[in-house]
Structures are given as C-alpha cells and as structure tokens.
Amino acid sequence: MLKTMKKITALCIFTLMLNACADSASVNQQAATSYLQTVNEAKQKGVVDTSSTTSKRIHQVFNKMYPYANRENNTGQPFNWQITVIKSNELNAWAMPGGKMAFYTGLVDKLHLNDDEIATVMGHEMAHALKEHGKKKVNMGTFTNVVAQVAHIALSTQIGSEGSGLIIGITKDWALDKPYSRSAETEADEVGLFLMAKAGYNPEAAPKLWEKMQTASSGNSGVFAALSSTHPSDKDRQANLLRLMPEAVAIYKGRQ
Structure with a gap:
C-alpha cells in the first residue's frame, strides 16, 4: 500500500x-x-526619456543590435523588440520575455559608459530574452515551489510546519534558485559578448564595464556578497569574458 501511494504521489507531482x-x-x-x-505608469510619472543625448545614444545602440539579435532567435517565436529609457539614477537595465527592454539613464551617466559599454549591457539583456531566462525562471520557480511544498509536507510531520517552512525556504533559496540565476547571468554574459561583436561593437569593452561595476559596488564586495547575489561576482565575470575574448575579437575584426 505504501509503495502504491508513493507511485501515485510521484505521478501527481510530475503531472503538476x-x-x-x-x-x-x-x-x-x-x-x-x-x-x-x-511603460504607461512610467509615462504618467514623467520618467520616460525620449529626447536626451543619453536616450538617443541608447536607442542608437539598440537599433543597431536588435537585427542581429533577431538572427540569434531560436525560440520559435518572433520577437517584437522594444526599449524604453527611464530617467533614474539607478544603475539598471532589464529585458522581459519576447524582447521588451528598459534602460536606466543612471547606468550610462553615472558610469560614463561609451557606446561599446552600452552595447555590452544591451547584449547581455538581449541574451536573457533570447535564451528565455524569463520563461525558465517562471518554470524553475514552479518546479522549486513544488519540490519545496512536497518536502515541507514530509518534514512537517517531524519538526512542525512552522519550523520546516523556514528550513525549506532557506534550502530553496540557496540550493536551487540562486545557482540557477547565476548560471543564467553567466550565459547572458557569453551570448551578449558575441552578439555585440557581430553588431560591430568592440567586445574588449566588456571586462572594462565590469571593472566599473565592481568599483561602483565596492561597498558590497566580499565572499558572502558574491554567494548571496543572483549575479556572478564581477571578477568571475571578467575572467570568463577574457577566456572568450579571442573568439569574440575575431568576429568583431572580421566584419570591419
């Protein structure tokens, strides 16, 4: 009877x-x-930037890169690429599934990014969309929540539901979600590097960008900060990008 119940439980979880x-x-x-x-909310707040020099530069890089991003689209779904520039001091940019993007002026203005460095960020965010990290995050979240719930039920009979919920929450966060997120960030770095090179931007700018990012976030450095972040450490990113640099530079120079 117990074996039968286990099989039924496993089948239910798999179906779910x-x-x-x-x-x-x-x-x-x-x-x-x-x-x-x-975007509509941002417009209502008056923070959408369509006219500044920074906004024009961001759009120029975007318009040059997205045709190459389309060539790399292996998702089976056409993307309607869009980008919105947000007036904000925040050092941020993001991409949603299907090619919906935002770029914050603070990232360019505070770090004094040149066009190659803007392209580094642009390629990284485009890569998130192309590799469907948003979709995978949705599905990974569903999967880890199912696993966590099953483990919670099993542990609650031994240590009580309140205590097991805390333990499973920590396990899910560190053992499942965080490594997956860092893996996605590394893949986006790599795909973005080659994408910017194909679009005619110098990939040698990529490690320099992460040097700037490391300096800007120096107050949060340290082993624990790197482990608890959903991003790889800046030094790790630099090392990985330098490993791929000869191939990326060859692509960049090959189109000149």
Missing part, C-alpha cells in the same frame, strides 16, 4: 509540473502586457 510549465507564446504575451502597463 508538466501542466504548470509555461510555453513561450503565453509567457511572451504576458510579458508584453506587463511591459505596456509598466
């Missing part, structure tokens, strides 16, 4: 995971809807 996994088309559509709402 399959049903919960989102497909590319639906995720892209949900992202487009959310993006439109976000």
Whole structure:
C-alpha cells in the first residue's frame, strides 16, 4: 500500500509540473502586457526619456543590435523588440520575455559608459530574452515551489510546519534558485559578448564595464556578497569574458 501511494504521489507531482510549465507564446504575451502597463505608469510619472543625448545614444545602440539579435532567435517565436529609457539614477537595465527592454539613464551617466559599454549591457539583456531566462525562471520557480511544498509536507510531520517552512525556504533559496540565476547571468554574459561583436561593437569593452561595476559596488564586495547575489561576482565575470575574448575579437575584426 505504501509503495502504491508513493507511485501515485510521484505521478501527481510530475503531472503538476508538466501542466504548470509555461510555453513561450503565453509567457511572451504576458510579458508584453506587463511591459505596456509598466511603460504607461512610467509615462504618467514623467520618467520616460525620449529626447536626451543619453536616450538617443541608447536607442542608437539598440537599433543597431536588435537585427542581429533577431538572427540569434531560436525560440520559435518572433520577437517584437522594444526599449524604453527611464530617467533614474539607478544603475539598471532589464529585458522581459519576447524582447521588451528598459534602460536606466543612471547606468550610462553615472558610469560614463561609451557606446561599446552600452552595447555590452544591451547584449547581455538581449541574451536573457533570447535564451528565455524569463520563461525558465517562471518554470524553475514552479518546479522549486513544488519540490519545496512536497518536502515541507514530509518534514512537517517531524519538526512542525512552522519550523520546516523556514528550513525549506532557506534550502530553496540557496540550493536551487540562486545557482540557477547565476548560471543564467553567466550565459547572458557569453551570448551578449558575441552578439555585440557581430553588431560591430568592440567586445574588449566588456571586462572594462565590469571593472566599473565592481568599483561602483565596492561597498558590497566580499565572499558572502558574491554567494548571496543572483549575479556572478564581477571578477568571475571578467575572467570568463577574457577566456572568450579571442573568439569574440575575431568576429568583431572580421566584419570591419
């Protein structure tokens, strides 16, 4: 009887995971809807930048790069690339599934980014969309939540539901979600490096950008900060990019 119950439980979990996994088309559509709402809210607050020199430079890099990003799209779904420049001191940029992007002026202005460095960030964010990290994060979140819930039920019989919830939350955060996120960031670095090179931007700017980022975030340095972050440490990123640099430079010089 116990073996039968275990088989039924395993089958139910597997079925739940399959049903919960989102497909590319639906995720892209949900992202487009959310993006439109976000942009409209930004417009209402008067923080959408369409006219500054910084905004024009960001759009220029975007317009040069997205045709090359389209060539790298192996998702089976066409992307309607869009970018919105947000007036903010925040050092940030992001991409949603389906190619919906935002770039914050503070990232360019505070770090004094040149066009190659803007392209480094642009390529990285485009790579997140191309590799469907948003979709995978949705599905990975569903998977880890299912695993966590099953483990919670099993442990609650031994140590009580309140205590097991805390333990599972920590385990899920460190053992499952964080390593996956760092892996996605590393992949975005790599794909973005080659994308910017194909679009005609010097990939040698990439490690220099992360030097600037390391300096800007020096107050949060240290082993614990690197482990607890969803991003690889800046030094690790630099080392990985330098490893790939000869191939990226060859692509860049080959189109000149």
